[in-house]
Amino acid sequence: MRNLDNIIAVSAMALLLVSCDNDWEPEKLLSSDGEVLFTSMNLDVDNSIKETLPSTGLDVNDYTVSVTSMATDAVCGRWKYGEMPQVLTLPVGDYKIDVENAPLQAAAWDSPFYHASNSFSIKENEIYSLGDMTCVLSNVAVSVRYSDALKAALGDDVKVTITAADNAVLDYSSDETRIGYFAMPAGASTLVASFSGTVNGHPTSLLKTFTGIEAGQHHYVTFSVNNGSIDSGLIIDADITFEDVDIDIPGGEDPDPGDRPGEDGAPTITSQTLDLNGVNTVTDDLVARVDIVAPNGIDKLEVTIVSESLTPEELAGVGLTDHFDLAHPGEFDDALQGLGFQTGNDIIGKESLTFDISSFMPLLVFFPGDHSFRLDVTDSKGLKVSANLKFHTPQQ
Numbered sequence: 001m002r003n004l005d006n007i008i009a010v011s012a013m014a015l016l017l018v019s020c021d022n023d024w025e026p027e028k029l030l031s032s033d034g035e036v037l038f039t040s041m042n043l044d045v046d047n048s049i050k051e052t053l054p055s056t057g058l059d060v061n062d063y064t065v066s067v068t069s070m071a072t073d074a075v076c077g078r079w080k081y082g083e084m085p086q087v088l089t090l091p092v093g094d095y096k097i098d099v100e101n102a103p104l105q106a107a108a109w110d111s112p113f114y115h116a117s118n119s120f121s122i123k124e125n126e127i128y129s130l131g132d133m134t135c136v137l138s139n140v141a142v143s144v145r146y147s148d149a150l151k152a153a154l155g156d157d158v159k160v161t162i163t164a165a166d167n168a169v170l171d172y173s174s175d176e177t178r179i180g181y182f183a184m185p186a187g188a189s190t191l192v193a194s195f196s197g198t199v200n201g202h203p204t205s206l207l208k209t210f211t212g213i214e215a216g217q218h219h220y221v222t223f224s225v226n227n228g229s230i231d232s233g234l235i236i237d238a239d240i241t242f243e244d245v246d247i248d249i250p251g252g253e254d255p256d257p258g259d260r261p262g263e264d265g266a267p268t269i270t271s272q273t274l275d276l277n278g279v280n281t282v283t284d285d286l287v288a289r290v291d292i293v294a295p296n297g298i299d300k301l302e303v304t305i306v307s308e309s310l311t312p313e314e315l316a317g318v319g320l321t322d323h324f325d326l327a328h329p330g331e332f333d334d335a336l337q338g339l340g341f342q343t344g345n346d347i348i349g350k351e352s353l354t355f356d357i358s359s360f361m362p363l364l365v366f367f368p369g370d371h372s373f374r375l376d377v378t379d380s381k382g383l384k385v386s387a388n389l390k391f392h393t394p395q396q
Contacts, residue, residue, distance in 0.1 A: 032092055034122035036067070038084045040129035043099060045114055046136045063101050063114075063135065070094040070119065090122045099135055106168035109178045113139040137216045140164065142180045142191065144172040147224035150199070158197030162221070164213075165190070184215040193221045266383040267294040269375060274389060279370070282393040286361045289354055290387065296379040297349040301326040304376070308369030309393075318363070326355075349380070357389075368395045 043060045061082030068075050071093055079085070081099065101114040114135040120128050144160045151174075158174040164182035172180070174197070182191070191213050195206040206223070213219065273287040274280050280288070292298065305315065305322045312322045319335030327347040329336050336343050340359035347353065357373065364371060373389040 032124040033089050034092055034124055035127045036088050036090060036095075036120065036122065037086070037127050037129045038088065039086045040131060041084075042132045043081055043116075044132065044134045045101075046134050047114075060135075063099050066098050068096045068098070070096055087127075092122050092124050094119065094121050096120075097130065097133075099133055101135065104139060104183055105181070106166060106183050107164065107170050108181055109170070111139075111181045112137055112141065113181065113183075137218075139215055140182045140184045140191070140213055141218035142170075142182060143218070143220050144176060144193075145220055145222045146174070147222065150223055150225050153200040155198030155201075158195070158199070160221070160223070161194040161196075163192040163194070164188070179218070184213060189213050191219070191221075195223055267292060267296075267298070267377045267379050267385040269377065269385055269387040276387055276389070279390045279392050282361055282364045282371075282391050284362050284365055286358065288358045288361055288389070288391075289356045290375070290389065292353045292355055292375075292377055294351055294353075294377060294379045296381045296383065297351055298327060298347055298353060298377060299380045300328070300376070300378040301347050301353075301355070302376040302378075304374040305371070306374070307367065307371040309367040310364065310371060314367070364391060364393050366396075368393045 043063065045060060061080065063081045064078060065081050065084055066075055066078040067088065067090075076090060076095065077085075077088060096117060096119045099116045102111065104113045104115075105111055115138040116133045116135040118130070118133060120130070122128060142162050144162070146154065154174045156174070160172040161169060162172065162180060162182070163169050165185050165188035166183075168182050170180040170182075189211055191210045193206075193208045193210065195204070195208075197204065208221075210219075210221075269276070269290055269292055271290040273289050276290070280286065292301070302323070302325045307322075315322055318339070320332060320339075324330075324332050324336065326336065326341055326343050329343045333343050340356065342353070355375065369392070371391045371393065373391075375387045375389065376384060377386070378384045
């Protein structure tokens, strides 16, 4: 009888030694094993935006491989990819394998986080082959840039603070060239850029919130002057770009919660005839239309005209000013309708609208230089979207 007791004890000890944790559980006495074949695993790194990212951490032999029990969250093993065992024996159950180049940091310079994860099941007396795994960039890369005109006017005290999820922060000096990296946990999608310092001798500040941010992206936050020149009345813009896609968020004061493109139900501005991210050349027959969609109904449609040659005095000659609200035009109603604009009740409450300034183009032909028509659309719930329509009239 004593020999039988010894056999049971030795068997129990052996089973516990190959399990993922040291807690004694009676049901494990009846468990069985299988194996995972590490030699079948091929590891690769997707660095598809490598032109903009440093090559830091691309040697997969230094990547960390860990296996975790899905049932207990206990880590069953952790190795460097170049030092993994050929085979690992595990009790029957469900597991997760994670591969990463380094620990994920909330915010850090030049620290891309490459990660891959996969789940698998161990079955009795079977060998599981891991197969191919590809690590991808799993945090957000952020660079800060300035337009040439603005950069030439920056004081030594200028800095930009980028804030991400859980108040992770990095401060970018005006000559910072490094890339900042931010963790973007599940459910988080926001970056906040805060500009402060002296511009052309004037204390200047700007706070902008950007949404729709996702892990795996490299974003450029670019600050510029809205009219391309430095003067006492300058207004700084902040744009954010990802690859070749521009999200134009014109400058101004700290945005209210509605001034966040991408929020559910917020208005949108698109165009099939104009380049909303570039400069459009003015001609007599240029079709200049944008399509506005506001599911909650339009409350305001404000237009701000900034032009090198079409000055407020010139606009006054046709009964206009450089800033007006088409939904509430007041004294400018007749002049706006005379130029073909919709106003008042033709705007208010509309869920979709085509804003057409094609009739304005023959007038712009006689005013060489750069012009912009900034649109600010606010819906009945206070949600807002902006777009900056940029035009250039060649010298005659």
